[in-house]
Amino acid sequence: MRTNSKNSELLERARKVIPGGMYGHESVALLPSEFPQFFSRADGARLWDADGNAYVDYMCAFGPNLLGYNHPTVEAAARAQAELGDTMTGPSEFMVRLAEDFVGMIDHADWAMFCKNGSDATSMAMVLSRAHTGRRKILVARGAYHGASPWNTPSPKGILPEDRAHIIYFAYNDLDSLRDAVKSADGDVAAVFATPFRHEVFQDQTTPFDVYAKGVRQICDEAGALLIIDEIRTGFRLSRDCSWARFGVKPDLSTWGKVLANGYPLSALLGAEKIRAAAQTIFVTGSFWFSAVPMAAGVETLRLIRETDYLERMIAIADRLRAGIAEQASSHGIGIRQTGPAQMPQILFENDPDMRYGYFWTAAAVRRGVYLHPYHNMFVTSALTEADIEKTFEVTNAAFEELKRSYSSIEPQSNPFVAARLGAIAAA
């Protein structure tokens, strides 16, 4: 019998001392009540909530769990350094090794700067591209997520027009729109942010056209602007290099985070040689940016990325997952759309404008021990085992059955924030 009394108790206590009880991307405020807010344990691809309920986890901490929670050699590397020292009066030699290894793996990169949040890396890229070019405008695809700083957070509360005075938006996968944005900047474009593929909440994911990726590079070159590829969500799940390397496209800067140390806090900005001089002029820092343990874990994570077949295994098992779910949906006569790379799947339901079916199906899966997300892209870990996949299929099939049985009587999904968000997307 699944209980959630501990989760409920924690939520009640949290509401007294944390605004809303929780905030940010890991808040379950927009999710069905089956989704637990608090977790106690994680191992491989499995996660346990505060009540001890186990899940096969397809969120991977919203990305960081690339190689499996509690990965033995990453943990050993971290523990060995933790016994010596972590946050000290300067970095350890792991900072140099990590930069050497990372730059050696990413074709476009000649140098690295490390930080903590993804937002740190994207903000540094923005500031640095302005410092390098002496120009002001930053071009960003409309709706793309590049962090939660004043210039890019999705919520307008507390944000001023000046915070975005020199941000120009264009439509993803649309070169004409990008050209128009460049034109409107009138020679003042410092950089264009490129997302490896379009992965917005509540929407199908879109893979860029080859001609789009190459076109973005060409437009940047013609405009004398830098190209920044934001790999924070996608890094090392699509490729061992920058993900647009497959199009032959090299950015000038790239931003990384989440997976770099398999869950230890670390993000990074990588850059090409020509921007090194400007990078020495900006002042960016943070109290914990130079801590040794995440960098030791990062060195081992990058080694595993280089030396193991984690990526091929991840893609193979993610493809099986996608095929199996497609087959189940089809056998139940339920229309679904699985979009984006199989390692970062988005599963939405046909004829589901208010998301009631997606919410119902994922809640039914969570109740049975598989943590799926109804509106945010999911993440597959290379630690996913045969047993995890079998458990998943058993649960997703039961969830489809339950959905089918209840189909005509499912209440509209009624969260007002979700409704507002869906309304905004429909209107766009």
Next chain:
Amino acid sequence: MRTNSKNSELLERARKVIPGGMYGHESVALLPSEFPQFFSRADGARLWDADGNAYVDYMCAFGPNLLGYNHPTVEAAARAQAELGDTMTGPSEFMVRLAEDFVGMIDHADWAMFCKNGSDATSMAMVLSRAHTGRRKILVARGAYHGASPWNTPSPKGILPEDRAHIIYFAYNDLDSLRDAVKSADGDVAAVFATPFRHEVFQDQTTPFDVYAKGVRQICDEAGALLIIDEIRTGFRLSRDCSWARFGVKPDLSTWGKVLANGYPLSALLGAEKIRAAAQTIFVTGSFWFSAVPMAAGVETLRLIRETDYLERMIAIADRLRAGIAEQASSHGIGIRQTGPAQMPQILFENDPDMRYGYFWTAAAVRRGVYLHPYHNMFVTSALTEADIEKTFEVTNAAFEELKRSYSSIEPQSNPFVAARLGAIAAA
């Protein structure tokens, strides 16, 4: 025989893959060549560089080392949670416990939001005060450090006028200047940032007047503006509560970081009840903000702060340190100024406009195994032992002797960045 070959080798390698070889507040670029850049180990108040040279460390990782590096019960709490899970798909119950404990300790606070960098907390405070008041202007003391985001980083490179369009500067410890700033904002003041005491690089530190602290609160109340106290550098080194509690002054928001988990990455924004509703409307987040291990370490750190005499011991030993160094300087006939709280000492030399004596003296101390800083406030840890203090006095005395012997022949300190900085301070 002290060697630094490993440090030199690492610096050479770092210069190839990291802009300038290092960046941010832990860069030794402005320090004498004796200062090592890379460290290998830390324990208690001691630190070992990459070559294995040991130091009594008076930087404490620029603050985080409050209770001693490698503190046994903090490490045990962190390790116990690390074995269960760290960065997961949501927070652990430690987030709730930490918020409860923290809010229970800080008189003005009714809620907490956690983040990673100090800059995260100050930027959240800025955005939130705008969201709460519907106003735009943020008042900041000229020269005060509140982070390294576009709106507050000390370097102008890559920063646009719009990033600071609604920041108004006033003079610290000067109520008339603050009143003028409020007046110039013409009813549009969202918040005033207050630094617990003035602790700027290259300068004597200044403790605020009682009348100043109370006056800042009163001016905020009259203007309908929020008062934000930035405790990131000072937190729990001056007091177990907000440091202006000693003046009877309660801020509306306070920002914390560095010491919260004794070196584990964690920062926080605390707020009063009236701002809770607005806090639920802003969107702020980060990939690692909800990780369990730093919060478990934080719960234990706060417990030690509440239940031990760490603060009284720290103040007592810091006072002894200050008195001993004053006596040594005096006995050598060398004029020094020790400013700020003894737990966060700044030591500058008389008649030393280009800092040549301070640079010489701290370099002589570093060479002998005591890590002192010539221009940034230092930090004392409560783990400082009798043996550490004895070692320190032996070394500082020898450094004073060397300074005295060489006094008339010491070359001007020639770093061009330092010279520019000092010139700017002299001109201000």
